[in-house]
Amino acid sequence: MKPILRISDLSTRFFTKSGQVNAVESLSMSIDDGEVFGIVGESGSGKSVTARSLIRLIESPGKITAGKIEYRNAEVADEIEDSNPEAVDGDYVDLAALPEDVVRSLRGPSFSMIFQDPESSFNPTLTVGEQIAEAVEVQRRASSNPRSVKSRTSSSAYSLRSYAYGTIMPNRSYVSSESKDRAVELLQQVGIPDPEERVDEYPHEYSGGMLQRAMIAQALAGEPDILVADEPTTALDVTIQAQVLNLLRDIQEETGMTILLITHNLGVIARMCDRVGVMYAGEIVERGTLSNIFDEAVHPYTKGLLGSIPDIGSAGGRLQPIEGNVPSLMDEEMGNRCYFADRCPKAMKTCLEKPADLSVDGAKEHEVQCVLAKEEYDESDALDPGQFEGEDS
């Protein structure tokens, strides 16, 4: 089957005052329909920027500078073909080439996203129910007039006039009662107890775990094909994390939607994902099935990451940390080499050149950006440890 999402050579850069930051660098991957694909990496590895790039949520000074984000949906492709022929390729639509208003119309029914921090993702001055119902309402209005992309976006509900009316007459509500009922249903679906009452409460009346559930409900409002979950459980306690992960799994099984899960927690990856990509310095350095990554890892970074987690199953012993720090991703410091070479215990002279994506033992899904996939580590070729001195610090 053809993948639902095909990303090729995606680069996202930030043009800051202190220089250009290459947050995502020529990243390619594909995600199958109905799978849970995980991206794991440390802070600053570019995993969140990747997620946001996919649904075009990159704001200035950031910019997607190259690459294609192709999303398979025959209906959408059909609809868009007339207005934007250059973005359509068969069933696929290239999101990177679409104008903003069209992308906006896809957020909801095609993509939606849940964020890390539920407390700051809700508007504290509106009830949780209103905010979910609003998401439903947008979809409802859109589907009542599906032909026109415009009707979905330039809705008068967001105009200055309606804002003014809303301020003068607070009872004049944007959402219809059907949308409100649907919000209750959604809250029920994500396991909020007593949703009829809870729907009228404000975010501060919810606990962190319940707000995260509410955010999932909001994301489900448009029945999206692809859900992007950016660190969905990082702000939660373990017992609540277990609840939310179980909920996501159940919803995924029920609806069959595709989930792209971004996290730094390898345990969460192991619990949720079918396939995993390990990100380092803006690139996916190794990808494969769960067992490829957890049991047959090739890249020294993947191994280092696994070696640094304290094992809950046994006490004591020394951890095997990765020496050094995550690189800064500033353009002028990057150079054209394997970015991990300066921290890699098995760096060789060949690592001063950029490694290609290599498949491991001919396995189709297991790919790694490291020369160790095809040659043994040879100590006589080892990189001089002083090679990168003076570059950092």
Add this chain to the structure above:
Amino acid sequence: MSLKDTLRSAQPESSGPLVEVRNLEKHFYDNDNIIDRLLGNGPVSIRAVDGISFNIHRGETLGLVGESGCGKSTTGETVLRLQEATDGSVQFRGDRVFEMNGDDLSEFRRNAQVVFQDPYTSLDPRVPVGQTVREALDIHNIGTKTERNERVRDLLERVGLSEDQFDRYPSEFSGGQRQRIGIARALALNPDFLVLDEPTSALDVSVQAQILNLLADLQEEFELTYLLISHDLSVIRHICDRVAVMYLGEIAEIADVDTLFESPKHPYTKALLESVPRAETAERDRDIETLQGDVPSPRNPPSGCRFRTRCPEVISPNSMDIDQHVYRELMHFRELVENEEISVHKIAQDAGISESATELDSREQKAFVETVKDEVLDIELPSSHESTVNDAIAHLVDEEWERAATELRSEYESICETSNPQLTDDEQPVACHLYK
């Protein structure tokens, strides 16, 4: 006498635990300002720490683990007297910490130090790191300035930085390096006892591993005693000798680390351990029994055992013949009734009862009862318990919450709600009615 000797001679030897905490309480008060008083609102107490006792022995690492809001950080701060305790006592080497003043107190401050969670906010951005590390030496007026600077350079080297970073500012360091500076600062006075308050939770795993290794090395080299506060069970497992599990201001269980992780007794400890996702391929197929609901508010903690509202092993009355999961569900249902958290109007609507109806006939009454059970209870009730529950629900029609609650309580009240279990007095102290 060199600076090192000055610092070392400050440690007399004595036997017994290094730190003894007895019935420590710390309550915070809300609504406690003058306007609230004028309006006649009484202060609301938040029982962050509510009567906990434990010992920390010389050279060991005691872990304090629990979810956010359980009072573990407050415990650490109160033990160090960074917060004034509401009640209880802490003894450090046999001396009462809360009664110290003057020289005794400053001696205690020298010997008990802290490393904070967030290395980004716990260092002054305008002070060079060397000066930050030296500050404690300056305050306690130890050695000459050259000696102090010498010691700071030593410490920086010791924690894995280089001595020529003395004059740099915090912004020039990464998170892991800043945490190393925080550790160097805590070590400056050569303390015996360190409170580590989530020392690695702001760090990435690869950096976390570096810091954990460093802490282990330092402990060996300087014979330190640690109180490690963390929510991360794998970190706890990795470096602690003994562990205390906290829930809502109380200690649920204390045991040495292997016992706790391999044969936990308290249902909360079990649930906590089970909830942690493990980084291995078998994780995907592991069945996790998740706990229901959220941690209750410490403003209004549950009566009896504080964990009873979520406990999967809550104890049914002695004579009762009831399945555990049915009982758990009924307890949950009671909770809803007692807090009046069932939307009866909505349910009445669903049951097809018009709002204007004042007297319900028996058919409508039955429909209402069935709808409540349908929407609120997740299970089929066995026939032996149906009538009690049905009767109670019938009271809800007239919104007689009190009556429904009383009826249910008289039938299903658990020992877990009437009495608060104390820690048992054996090898593996646990506060749970199952172990008595």
